[in-house]
Amino acid sequence: DSMVMAALGAEVTVVERCPVVAALLEDGIRRAKDHWLLSHLRVQVVHADSISYLPRVTEIPDVIYVDPMYPDHEFRTTAAPKEMVILRDLAGNDTDHAELLEVAMESCTGRVVVKRPLRASTVASGSGVQPDNSLAGQSSRFDVYLI
Template sequence: MVTLRHLINAEEQDSLVSELAAELALEVVAQSEDELALRWSGERLSLHFPQQQQGDVFVDFVGGAMQYRVKHGGGFGQAVAKACGLSPRVLPKVLDMTAGLGRDGFVLASLGSEVTLVERQPIVHALLADGLKRASVSEEAQAIAQRLSLVKADASELALQPFEVVYLDPMFPERKKSAAVKKEMTAFHQLVGTDDDADILLTKALELASHRVVVKRPKGAPFLANRKPSQSLTGKSGRFDIYAIRSMAPGKFRSSDGE
């Protein structure tokens, strides 16, 4: 696990930078190219990697890959939507216990579900909060952002009312380096490490879900807690393990047209 020391502010220090630095116990400096650092550009927050060409990591719900996925990713036909049981007439409230950069949660919200994002790592939470803030004032993403709420907490200690669907995507040990390993995943492994309590998170998820728990796993990974799911949806590189508790038949949830 890597600890950040700096919050970079390339321009004048403002109240946001001061508040973030105090909250995250970071030092504010003008430049720090040789260290892993959190960077504030005046417009967005990003994670900076020293001596790497991959570029900074930031949360972007407004443009690029996320908006393309929302518009052209397959809608309700996407694997994560199928696994969580979404359809035009079935839009459950979802708890994403390990939100990370929030991409799967944002996709579910784009289809109409209300999604609560939980993230315990302070730096990752700060990146996610910054992305949601920018999305909330964007014409392209504002309506979707209104269906998202963010909680900074350890998911294993949550005391919440049950959600219809609980989604879990724990960090797993890093694979050998390859072109397929995304820079965001490399960032997370450097900063966060792995979720060694993933089995405990599954137990907590099953306590919080009224209808189903969905666990995202690498294709060849063992089941969490050696607990066999009701079914699995397997893709080219990963799978979704589904732990069904009760039926998600149409008519039990809010539909996209409010029926």
């Protein structure tokens, strides 16, 4: 998703807490930028936990896009692709969604977009915070929280 946003002209900072996944992202972005069609992309990878990183950012972003690793459970109707199973095994499941949403909403000026499984509850369903809008695709939903 970050490469699509960058290809559309956005300046993207990817924050990844898993060191192996961060290294894979850095390598993939470096190799993509070697191609003349993608050399203009403005993408950087930061190896950090978003909850501690976002409050320290000096240039406040307009949008924060949250794409947590969610567990393979009842929301899936088919088996996860082997690559995603390996990635989930490396990175583990993210269990601090609600806290990350709260920090993200305090750390940007425009909106926070959270990618979720299509039939999953909202990230902060227990706190009473509801998205201002939701956009559904075939397998994912994007919950939009306006600031």
